[in-house]
Amino acid sequence: MHLRTMTLQAIGPFARQHTVDFEAVGASGLFLLDGPTGSGKSTLIDAVVFALYGKVASAEASDDRLRSAYAEDDVESFVDLTFEVGSGIYRVRRTPAYDRAKKRGTGTVKQQASVRMWRVQPDDPTGDLPGSEPITRLDEAGLEIERVVGLTRTQFVQTIVLPQGEFARFLRANPEDRRGLLQKIFGTEVYERMQQRLAEMRAEANREIEASRVALTSATAHLVGAAQLGEDDAEAMSGFTAADGSGTHALLALVSERMADLAADAASLRVAADEAETLRVTSARALEEATATQRLITRRRSLLDEQAALDAAGAQHTEAVVLLERARSAAAVRPLLQGVDRAAADVATARKTVRAALDAAPESLAALVAEATDVPGATVLARLRTAREDAVRDAAALDRVVGLEASLNDERRTLREARDLADTLRDEISADDAWLSTRAALRTALADELAAATARAAVAPEHGRREEELEHAAAAHVNLTALVSDLDQAAAARASAASTAAEAVAREATLRTARIAGLAGELAADLADGDPCPVCGAAEHPAKASLAAGHVSPGDVAEAERVRTAAEDRLARARDRHARLTERVQAAREALGDSTPDEVAAALRSTRALLADCRAAAADVQRLSDEVAAHDEATARRQAARQEASERLADQSGRIEVLAQALGTIEAEVTVACAGFPTVVARQSVLLALVSAAGELLAALTDRDDAERHLADRAAELDAALAERDFADAQAARAALVGAAELAELERTVSAYAAAVERVRAGLADDEIAGLAADAAVDLPAVVEAERVAREQATAAEGRARVADQRRDAATAAAAGVHSAAERLSAAWRAGGPVTRLAGLASGTGGDNGKGLSLATYVLARRFEDVVAAANERLLTMSDGRYELTRSDQKEDVSSRRTGLSMRVVDHRTQQPRDPRTLSGGESFYVSLCLALGMADVVTAEAGGIDLGTLFVDEGFGTLDPHTLDQVLAELGKLRAGGRVVGVVSHVDTLKQTIADRIEVRPLPEGPSTLRVLAS
Template sequence: MRIHRLTLQAIGPFPGRHTVDLDALSASGLFLLEGPTGAGKSTLIDAIVFALYGVVADADSSSDRLPSHHAAPGVEPFVELVMSTGAGVFRVWRSPAHQRPKRGGGFTPQRARAKLWRLARPDQDGGDPVSAHVQEVGSELRRIVVLDRAQFTQTVVLPQGQFASFLRARPEDRRTVLQEVFGTAVYERLQRQLAEDARRERGRLDAARAGTVTAARAFASAAGLVETDAAAVVGAAEDGDAATLTRAADEAVGAHECRASAAEADRDAAADTERVAREHLRDQRELAAALARRGALLAEQAALAAAEPAVTTAAERLDRARRAATAVSAVAAREQAGERAAAAAASHRDLLGATAAGPDADLADESVDLTAAHEAATAAAGALAELVTLEEGLPARADALARARAALGRDAEHLEALAVALAVRPAGRAAREDALGELRGAGAERARAEAAVAAAGRVLTAARAVEDRTRELTAAQTELATAARTAEQRADVERAARRAWVAGMAGALAAGLADGDPCPVCGAAEHPVPAPASPGTSTADVEAAAAARETAERTLTELGARVAALRERLAAADDGAGGRDVPAAQAELAAAEEAVRAATDAIVRSAELTAELAEFDAETARLTDAHATAAAAHAAGTERVAGQAAQLAADTERCAAGRAGAPSVAEWARRLTARAETARRLQDAARERRAADAALADAEERLTAALAAAGLPDAAAVRAGTLPAADQAALERRVQQHRSALARVADGLAEPAVAGLTGAETADVPAADAAHATALQALTAASAAAREARVRAEQCAAAADRLRTALAESAELTSRAAPVLRAAALATAGDGNTISTTLATYVLLRRFEDVVAAANDRLTVVSDGRYALERIDEREGGQRSPRAGLGLQVRDHQTETARDPRTLSGGETFYVSLCLALGLADVVRAEAGGVELGTLFIDEGFGSLDPVTLDAVMAELGRLRDGGRAVGIVSHVADLKDRIAERVAVRRLPGGGSSLTVHC
């Protein structure tokens, strides 16, 4: 892949917006990212990795540190990257999670966002949107870039602390990177697919062989083979001997079929014998049953003849009962009619006597018209109904009138009280309005007091911040002075170490000089003043001193930035405090808060008084309405009471006129009602007497007709012949059963099987039964034998068919699986693979050998022929790799020994890793279908190189321009500024942030 343009805003130490055109910057193949330690050079690497993967380059760091703390509030942090891969040209925009201002003050979390566009060319501004969702953008970029974050930081962006990760990676991890970079995962998938196909085919073959053995065992069991023959059949199945198995199956099936046919013939003969014996047994049983039935019928016939006289008597008794039953109802009706007539006559006589002795004796005279008397009394009583009701309500109405007059007096008193209460209301309202007027303006006073509280709070916060920043600044200045001394000391130590190292190198060279031999430095054959021998200092000592000095300088820079930031924060806090200290600010805040409380109390009291005034007015309105209502009610009540008194007097007069001399209207109405009731009862009694006499005459006529129809002389004969229903039913059942039995016996004796017998015949059922049992037993045994023989024959034939089917399926599977198994064995280092290497490993080994060769081309120049990389089958450290061939070791040609890459020094590790990374890029560039590595970033490491090695490394990097690739170097080494013209200069700002400038 190639990176064309990077834009970032409010990221890390960069508060502003910066754009880096990498196409223009890398025109010569090399460009430099330089600046002081901690200024933000590595932040540019983090921005590139964040744009592609949503995280920073260092796996142990969090992306939360990306938003700049130096940017103004509200400025959104983002990174925008334009890059091209084999999938096309794309622009990705990402914003990390950060805190954004919210309305009303304060901050609210803003989640991470991402957008992706496809471009037609790198300099296009718009583009076609691909996605605007974080998850989808990540998935699309993984497909576009191919490499994951770890692989990207091993091949394209080499950040601090991870530069040598590919060199020191485990073979398994190196394998993953190479697969992604070269796009050889297809071979891995092909290898896995072939292995899976082979495993599946072997499983099918094993299952088929097992099925054949199982079918052979089942056949041997179904055929009933002896142990030796069964073992031979199973052995043939295990050996796959199809001919032997087929021959044994055919022989066994034929033998079982012959035995089954013979057993079925024996069964048919036994069935004929059993049929003849069964028919004879049936005939004997039928004869015995007919003889027994004939004897039973004759005995029953004799018993019926003996019972005939008694049955005849019962039939006559039943006939008399049936005739008497036709006249029973007429006899009962005559008796009931006689009783009714006697009772009606007695009741009429008694009622006449009682009436003659009472107040209405005139009604006992039979000449009186009872109907007219009843109607006159009823009409008079009805006319008094209204007066009776009116008379009953007079006492209650008198009591109600008294109560109404009392209530009217109380209403007059209540009306007077309401008038008095309304008279004092205006004075009370005026007093409340005056109190409310005194509290107006409390709201404005509280607003001013609250503003004073807020201002006093800010002053107090600033005063406290002044105290805190003063303490922090004092401590930071102390640390800064200590760090400055430490940095100066470590710089002295480094200079001394380098001088000692140079002196030691000169003495070592002088010790090897000989007169006449040319000097390896100046070429002179004479050596007048050789340098004296010196214990000197090793390269590792110099590197350690340089690293200690760099650490001290970084610490000094960081502390200086911190002191500057603290001074700015102290000045800002002092401006906010306005020269006040904490006690003074606290006193101002307390006074302002007390003013807020007083204003709040006034507002609360004003609200309370307003509510009280509203409630007072509502009560006044309620009293006014109540007074008007009470006055109207009192006037209406006075008029109503007068009307009630006049009506009560008139109704009392009417009731007195309607009594007719009786104590009351109700008593006079009761007497009239009693006279009407007496007249009605006399009428009813006379009618009942006449009706009862008529019913009696009718009942006597019906009785006479019924006796004649039944042929009985009188009612006594009817009662004598009557039988209960149960007795009558019993007689009827007895007669009917006797007659049915006579008919049944006659029919039974007339049956052909009984009528043809003389009684002298005999039946031998036991002998016939014994003969049939013997024949049936023989048939059962023959049937069982035939059935067993047929089942064995069918089982043997079915087992033989299953065996033949299993043999055919096994043969077909073996033929089909052979090519698959052969291909899988070759791809997975199985039988037939002479080099014992899998297909995927073989492909990667060839690519890895190319990478090592390309790396050695550069490493030979950089190391002056001392080092070369070698591919080994073991892991680094001597352990065998489960996927051999991707291990690395370093060949030291000075000692001709192999070294583990972890034993190299810092500078050696740097340039060996760089050569390996460049070799990987060379091979990938030459491959088709892999990942194009057009841009490479190297973050630090050049400070560990001596001048000679640095020259060699820079020469190798300079060769990249011939292939159109670009390498970005991130370093603070001052010598690189003179060597590389194109660069991005990162500088600190006075406020604590950083800025960058692009020099092309």
């Protein structure tokens, strides 16, 4: 895989858009990613990994670092990467998820992550390949990138981006930590899961065997209880459930034997129960026949006794029949007797009503009836009707005048209220005129105040802008003071760092010169007689040089070099900070011009006072506008109220004239209608009383005549009915009458006697009773006792047989459970053995696993051997043949388990293995680098031999001495010779002199970073 170009915007410290041309910077095969700590070098690597896999390179880092804190809210964050693989050239553009400001309103909204991936033209990365549809789904793009690149994100980070820090930890880690990292890189979780699954299967097999054994024990106990076996059988069966399941055959044989015994017992008891049931049926049949014969004898005796009683009551029956016929005839004329009685009572009541009406009638009406004693009734009634009609006509004529008389008080009160309302309206109109006369002057004063406040408030925005400008200027003066102080401190720090660096350079040069001068003595110190001289080759050494006092050792030179490098780094950082602060101070002074802090403060106070006055005026504008509106609204309401009162007064004056005229007319008409009575109502009451009395007297006389005629008609009907029923008179008929209950009792007695005679006759004539012998008899108690004994014996025999059947059936079901549980236990033993053996082998705990390594550890150990072998190819070169890595199955001091992932560093100078944690910083770096490169080679081979065209090597070069650095760069050069482009991430100055092509990342004074690509 080769990286071509990458464009990023608003990512990490890069606020603006930047483009990296990897083809240009990597044309020589080796380039440097340079920049101070924290400037954004790692962000470029994170951007590459994010564009491909949607996450940053480090597993511990958060993806929230992607969105630049320096970017404006409307600037989109994205990474646009073009890369080439064997299948073509691809371009992927990815945006992270981040919170952006809402386009409308306040607050933020979540901007979702997005991706767009497609193939592009080989010669034009901006042109889409015809027929290539872009992929826009996050999950689909992730799968497609893994397919075309051939690496997962974990493999990519371990092969394309070599994280020196992580492999240094890997080098010094205990075997358990190495296990986790290797498992993550090589994806050997499947073996771990297989090992865990085998352990789970072993546990499941053990649980199944134990459950089967428990089930067999439970089934055996159930069989013992169901079959009611003795203690010997129960003890024997419990002994057959051995730990290895070998006693199941003997158990099943004993169960079969006991089941046969139970079946034989049940069959014998069933035969005895059937014989007892036959005897019970015979006895029951004999009891049934004896009971029927005894019942017939008892019934015949009862019928004969009842026949004798009926013959003795015959005379009483005849007398009751005669009484019943006479009572039925009297009941036929009962309604006519009652009708005559009611008619006579009606006549008496009507005569009383006539006398009461005469007593209550006016004297004129009573005299009219008294004078007509010799006049026919029809004539009296006609005179009464005439008098009543005259009174009705006169009273009706007074109805309208009575209403007028009743309304006189209301009319008079209405006239008074109308006159009072007119007076009130006149008072309201006078008050409104007085109030309205003052409104014009008040309105003019409010309008003048509003105009003045509006004019003052109009200049508020101008003063606000001026205040903001002055506040910014005041803050800038404060910031400038702080920057000048920081600049002075930076100048002092730069001078101090420069002095320290110069001293360190001079000391290193002095020590190197002294060391070169003392090399002869150092070489001679190791020479013995007969050893060849490394300079001249002679075996004799007549005048060996001696070590001078204070001889400089290699360690002294290395320490001086380290001090010098650190001093130069501090000087470079001090110069960068001083330059940045100088630029910021200059920019701040140019922005402030000639203004002074005191001038700005005075102008700010004055502007704030003016702005406060404008804001107060703005508040007055709102208040005065509300007051003017309220004034106008109140004036309009009062004018409308006065107009309404004037209109109501005009209407009320006309209404008063109409009411006064109508009242005079009513009073005159009522006076005429009184006609000598106090009121019209009194006159009408007298007339209405005459009408009522005449009506009542007419009704009473009419009712009396009708009642007398009705009595005569009822008496004639009664006489005809008495003659027809053979009664001498009404008194005789009344004497024959009986009550309804007595009549019903007579009818029941007569009917019951006749029915009893017929029933006795039919009973004695029945064939069963007539066929009985005269001396027939039955010994029923003896038959009952015989049936009882047979029934009890049959019940007892059936109970014993049923219990035996139930015991046999329950034992049969329990025996089936024993058979099933025994088969389950045997099957569990057969199935669990291989699983237990294989699980012990995989977990390293079985006897077949001599080294005690688990399956997952064994696989990782084989992969680890490949990594160590690949790392040693480079390590021997980088260390001049001194160091070599080895893998061991032995336990390490830091581990209590045998992991197979222990590691030692063999020092070929001493031929002793060393703990990796004893290596120095520089040694740890290049050993870790060899491990990382070896891991990359193995992962590449595991992934199908894919082409890793671009490779990044992270920080760590500052810990190497010049010779080792040359060796490391030489190995990286071999990678370059193989067609790879190697990017070295470092800020070591020596690498800047060695590697010409580089990407420089620099922070800007205002905070964000920028970059530039330098390619030869």
